[in-house]
């Protein structure tokens with residue numbers, strides 16, 4: 001550690017930054033062992049919420065999780081340091097940084113939201129099985145390693161359980177780019193003929209976010225030009241393309257349904273700032289709509305929020321745009337509506353449980369149709385514990401609004417379901433407890449701190465080991 005790093009460290013320490021992120025992997029001998037949010041020990045925590053209070057104040061949105069988890073692996077393609085700003089402090093990011101360290105990257109935390117990743121000396125080796133299995137986005141290492149080394153071995157990914165989550169479009173695309181692809185012993189293995197990917201024409205059968213981003217990563221350093229058709233258009237796809245272009249790539253069309261990538265020989269280091277998280281912003285907007293009150297949601301791109309804003313307004317919220325902030329207020333009654341989740345610019349599937357939580361308290365009967373995932377309804381069982389009237393029929397949830405919800409224990413079954421449970425708990429009368437919060441901490445930076453600062457009565461309690469999974473009378 002040099003003097004500069006020691007100075008940064010002292011500043012980070014005094015700012016309350018989670019220092020374990022700095023040391024893990026790079027300085028194993030340092031004698032600190034803090035409680036790690038998210039990654040380790042999180043299943044021994046639960047959130048306790050005393051609901052029924054309106055929310056007032058200001059909340060700052062962090063960098064986009066689903067952009068960060070593509071951009072961090074993308075740094076593998078770059079020779080030289082990449083300074084990435086607006087990185088969210090979430091466990092999925094920590095896991096990816098750990099994997100990069102394991103591959104030989106040098107990772108330095110510059111400040112609370114900035115990291116410098118230098119993959120100049122990264123090695124061609126298999127991604128460790130346990131680490132890669134822990135998150136969905138580890139599959140981006142496949143595209144990035146194929147681009148950089150012409151070879152990759154990455155465990156089949158984990159992530160939230162929404163029923164079947166195939167990756168056939170990723171593998172089909174890698175094969176089209178000249179790699180021989182097989183799945184063996186829990187690993188995806190691919191090797192490019194001649195050690196370098198070759199530009200190609202790819203048509204995606206489904207506009208998959210993951211396949212679009214993965215194939216961009218695999219094609220950036222390919223020989224020749226790649227055209228991917230029927231691509232997803234989510235903001236994080238544009239963000240990944242912008243990151244790669246700022247490092248010297250030649251990608252056009254990101255944000256449309258056809259992306260063209262002219263392969264280049266090399267990417268150089270540079271600086272990039274990740275976009276704000278559309279879903280995190282939407283989650284706080286939904287929380288204010290459900291609980292009532294007035295909150296300024298800062299650091300958003302209002303254009304990205306339109307699909308969410310439109311629905312919240314139908315439901316009785318007022319939303320005012322002011323630069324990069326949205327002021328959300330709700331004082332009157334909540335109105336019913338119908339929602340269908342779709343690919344961007346449609347209403348995002350990752351806002352499904354959060355909007356369902358609001359609709360549980362609306363006047364009349366609402367219908368939510370899930371248009372992306374086979375099974376995103378596991379949250380409904382937990383909402384019923386609060387008195388919600390919600391029925392599922394195939395891909396449709398029918399929600400009959402009730403006058404009030406009453407606090408109860410719930411178990412987070414995935415990231416956005418957990419966020420929906422927090423919203424339901426905030427809007428309910430009485431005390432709710434949410435267990436299995438490791439899912440929530442995978443994707444929301446400091447959700448407890450952010451909600452507390454806008455007046456929510458929410459706190460974390462440690463559950464002693466023998467009680468794991470049980471509900472106690474904490475609070």
Ligand code: EPU
Nearest residue numbers: 066136137165166167168169170206208209210350372415
């Ligand atoms: N699909 C296929 N074949 C494939 C890939 C996808 O049939 O090879 C299908 C899926 O079964 C699904 C649809 O295509 O029905 C969309 O899947 P997509 O590939 O777009 O999803 P993903 O890349 O696995 C990302 C986000 C998810 C988000 C979806 C949809 C990341 C790491 N994950 O997943 O985010 O729900 O896009 O927008 O970016 C979350 O943040 O909570 C989360 C789950």
